[in-house]
Amino acid sequence: MPETNQVKIEAEGVRKIYNEGLTNEVDAIADVTLKIRDGEFVALLGPSGCGKSTFLYMVGGFEQVTAGSLTLDHKPIKGPGSNRGIVFQEYVLFPWRTVFNNIAYGLHLRNESKQQIDEKVSRLVTMIGLEGFEEQYPHSLSGGMQQRVAIARAMAYDPDVLLMDEPFGALDAQTRSLMIQDLARVHRETAKTTLFVTHSVEEAILLSDRVFLFSARPSRIKKIFDIDLPYPRSVTDDAFIDIQKLVLNELSEEVGNDIDH
Ligand SMILES: Nc1ncnc2c1ncn2[C@@H]1O[C@H](COP(=O)(O)OP(=O)(O)OP(=O)(O)O)[C@@H](O)[C@H]1O
Numbered sequence: 001m002p003e004t005n006q007v008k009i010e011a012e013g014v015r016k017i018y019n020e021g022l023t024n025e026v027d028a029i030a031d032v033t034l035k036i037r038d039g040e041f042v043a044l045l046g047p048s049g050c051g052k053s054t055f056l057y058m059v060g061g062f063e064q065v066t067a068g069s070l071t072l073d074h075k076p077i078k079g080p081g082s083n084r085g086i087v088f089q090e091y092v093l094f095p096w097r098t099v100f101n102n103i104a105y106g107l108h109l110r111n112e113s114k115q116q117i118d119e120k121v122s123r124l125v126t127m128i129g130l131e132g133f134e135e136q137y138p139h140s141l142s143g144g145m146q147q148r149v150a151i152a153r154a155m156a157y158d159p160d161v162l163l164m165d166e167p168f169g170a171l172d173a174q175t176r177s178l179m180i181q182d183l184a185r186v187h188r189e190t191a192k193t194t195l196f197v198t199h200s201v202e203e204a205i206l207l208s209d210r211v212f213l214f215s216a217r218p219s220r221i222k223k224i225f226d227i228d229l230p231y232p233r234s235v236t237d238d239a240f241i242d243i244q245k246l247v248l249n250e251l252s253e254e255v256g257n258d259i260d261h
């Protein structure tokens, strides 16, 4: 549960149109209004193409809002910054850098001392359970290991906010379940505000304080679910199954409304 009730991220009437006025114009987000509290773990769920990644990238500062206001710590988001760490939908490690140097990338950019970098990277390597792999290159790691390195790299800056776009989408079921446990633990330890985009209702309920369900494109927030279940959460608990049914029902209604289908 969030440690404070302070609003960290606030969207008011956010709208996003790509290529406005051109023949390839896409009305991605119609109107998103939401508040995310400091320390909260929030999942964004919704049909494919409804604008979940778009919303995440606007919070990351990589895309601009077309209309409305989007703030972080009550200040308009104008571009990317080291207060936000992002894990993209595809793994994007630098193939020519070792695990150590992938994680250290942002710290080098910030000109931190070698000692500081060594300390921070070794703490993160322990956190993701990859001790002994520091000098390996990404191609020699499994998908799950690469994704853990991507998460560590996003956290190296010690950002206030973690943005994760389907980080476990490409993993096998067993690795995914281990990663979910890891992420839940890391979140309990660090209490970072986290926006987690997923297609998996199960992942959303295992990890989140709240689930925001986006409608089909152009999207609005269709429903917000409070996930008031104790940790560790189990997919076989009755309370888990009940809320999962509720979310799945709403989601399948929306997937049916998807104008692309
Ligand atoms: N850079 C871009 N230029 C033009 N259109 C874009 C761009 N990025 C996304 N879109 C369009 O905006 C809409 C929302 O895309 P977005 O990637 O945000 O959806 P999503 O909810 O993340 O989908 P998925 O679940 O499949 O990842 C889609 O119709 C997509 O084609």
Ligand SMILES: [Mg+2]
Pocket (backbone or CB within 6 Å): 052, 053, 054, 089, 165
């Ligand atoms: Mg996406």
